[in-house]
Amino acid sequence: MSRKDWLAGFKKIVYVMLSYIPLGLACGIALDKAGFSPFSVMIMSLLVFAGAGQFMIAQLVSVGSSPISIIVTIFFVNSRHLLMSSGLIQYLKGKSIGFYLLFAQTIVDETFGTNITQFTTNPDWTPSKALTTNLLAHFSWIISSFCGTLIGQNINISLTVVNYVLVAMFIAMLVEQVVSKVHLIVAIISGILAIIFKMLLQNNISLVIAAVIASTIGFILSNKTQTDQKHNSLRGEHDN
Amino acid sequence: MTTEKWIIIFGAAIATFIPRIIPMLFFKNKEIPPSLTKWLSFIPVTIFSALVFSDLVFWENNLSFNPLVNLKIIPSLIVFFIAYKTKNIFISMIIGIVAIALMLLVF
Structure with a gap:
């Protein structure tokens, strides 16, 4: 280095x-x-x-x-x-x-x-x-x-202010990561799931569960939009 | 200091190192399948969203969406807005910290 x-x-x-x-x-x-x-x-x-x-x-x-x-x-x-x-x-x-x-x-x-x-x-x-x-x-x-x-x-x-230093940082990092509509949808889903699982489990493993489920939804959504686009472009060629 | 505390330190060191190192050692010489790469591309956004929201909506361990009870809500909306406009983490953080300090002073 x-x-x-x-x-x-x-x-x-x-x-x-x-x-x-x-x-x-x-x-x-x-x-x-x-x-x-x-x-x-x-x-x-x-x-x-x-x-x-x-x-x-x-x-x-x-x-x-x-x-x-x-x-x-x-x-x-x-x-x-x-x-x-x-x-x-x-x-x-x-x-x-x-x-x-x-x-x-x-x-x-x-x-x-x-x-x-x-x-x-x-x-x-x-x-x-x-x-x-x-x-x-x-x-x-x-x-x-x-x-x-x-x-x-x-x-x-x-302590409230000290803890909030990280929350503010994570919000800014989250905003940086939202690069597409699918990412925005997935972020909202992950946030809601994290709240629900935290209340159910009372443990930070809830973060992992929420992220895994929401990422899987993101994966499916992005595959779906790609196939839709492919279909649309194929249809377009056919129409021409 | 008691031995028990040293056991906690070294035990926690191992417990935190395992999830950090395993993916590195597993994938260092392997190609990651494209579908897994695609799935992993959602991890940053989902992890940070989970981290933010599972902290944000709780005030003194109770779920609260009332911005006059949960004093993190208004500063956080401001931070979301500033981060979106400026794309600058440092400025967003400073404004957020000032905002929560003001909220605590006023309420």
């Missing part, structure tokens, strides 16, 4: 790095409250790197959940990364095993959204640049969450 790659990556991920400062601080504070030492939070941010997941660990530890139930919950919370990793691999062919291990570890919602947009719209985007965005975001998360544990409970930040 050249200096140029790091700079290109930095330009695209800087707003994510900035948004991680309040989020990471809040997460560090929550984990400190739950009894995690500053060093352990740094290790956790390095090895787990999951915003919502780490907030959940703090919450579950403070209500006394067992380690195994916490680990299983975290698995379901982050199972959506299975879909993200599958969506990215087509742009990352022929790399070394080390590259895949490093890239996989740094897939989160924010780096996925940034990279998928770049890969689909920017012909200059490369796997190396994508990896730099991932690593820079990861770095910001580790430092911010670590600093959160040092600040501890001395600071009072509104």
